Amino acid sequence: MWFILVLVDEPQIGRTRHTASEYGLLNGPSFDFRLDRAEVSPDLAGHVERHWMTSWNLPGGQRRPVTLLPHPCVNLVYEGGALIAFGVGRELFTYACEGTGRAFGVKFRPGGFQPYLGRPMTELTDGGIPLSALWGEIDAGLFAHDLSRARRLDDLVEAAEFHLRRHPPRPDPQIDHVGEIIQVMLHDRTVQRVEDVAERFSLSPRSLQRLFGKYVGVTPKWVLQRYRLHEAAARLAAEHTRPWAEVAVELGYFDQSHFIRDFTRAVGMTPAAYSEACAQDRAPIST
Template sequence: MNYQTIKPHCDLASIVKFYWTLEVPFDPKNQKQKIIPDGCIEMTFNFGDKIKRYTSETDFTLQPDAMVMGQRTKSFDILPLGNVDTFAICFYPIGFANFVKQPLENLVDKETPISELFEQEEASELEQQMIEATNSQQRIAIIETFLLKKLNEKNTISQIVKSTVDVFLETNGTVPINAILKHDISKRRQLERHFRKQIGISPKQLGKAIRLQATLNLLLNKKSETLTAIAYESEYFDQNHFIKDFKDLIGLTPKEFLNNEHMTLSALFYK
């Protein structure tokens, strides 16, 4: 399994968190892998074999080869049908709204082909260029040319959304919405409306996803010895609150998550 991350061009650094590549040779013993919410939207290109995306314990769809994975409010399982060869762009929560005009709440909890988000001709050209590229450096050059061009058609990002996301990222999602808004209830409805359009999910859901990422980092890298210590460091009210949020988003308790064979891929992103 070969997983790598690459920093974006400085002109995209406030929008693109990083690029990542993953190569995994086929193994008939492969198990389903759980994908968990992380507060980010990703554009992915699959150059390997098809990948199943399970919609229930037994039912599945095949993921598009060139797609955008919207915000996730719950975890789901995938299973490659052969070799994995993937290139992806991981956008900050506020990042992808700069490139499309449609409300991002339409993309939540699903994978949307890029042909449905961009003009058909430009989407087809982009996918073909990515397929024909022979290495990650070429693919990065292609995608950055595409993104910088789209950025010139820039959509306006609401300041209230941007400032809220900035606070979440700075504090690992631990600050309550009312505190960010300084208890100005009149702004709450406005924030919710803009969040649905430009992020895809509510402020509360994004805060929970960002906090979960920081918690997983502590859990998987054993930076805290007990669940109580992790709950305290992540500023949960208590251990029960921590376990409830964890299970709501991942579907497992923290103890069930550790050393679970279905979590190998998710755990890889924190090592």
């Protein structure tokens, strides 16, 4: 059973600093599952996109999977007493919820975590690193301790921002530059190829590739494709009577076989199968 989680708040260029898609693919949260988000304080907004918390409640012994299509950014996640920074995941990510639990995360902007890592973000792609490896056991332990005592999302946010302020990264103007590029890739539908992005910002495709390797961890082509596939899945779920080929063209896919291949590889179902699944009383969840 597949669902699209539609976070209905898609902003426009020039009116927002959001640099992450508002879409993420989920399967099967037909149990007591909740996602809450919180805004970040202005002084941290250059690096951090938002805070989030998921919580769930299942009868004893039951396990249910939740699957999502990751964004091109780092999430610093606290769960089970551990703080781990997860890099960009290029494949579907499935988490098995069990019993009653919660997870809290700090979602960084694409490129926003690089000064904390201090190395090319490709080293974190499809993987993660304990925060203690970056901040040391004592500081990371104090951070985790304060999070363990927080009961509400507001308390978690307050604790997280306190510790982030204690470890300010060195200023890097490239962070804002990457953010500007990501904004265009996310919101401007006239930008459909890496060459379009490079031309818009007076960069060579090779320079753009190196910039994304260092600050984002994946290629510009991957980011463009992921944003389009997020939106394609959302549209197919919300408008399942529309021909999927129309959706593909609107998102810049003029080769239908190319769209089918990309969508199936990312989502695990063909566009037609996904649309049909959504039409059979498996409507989108919105939050």
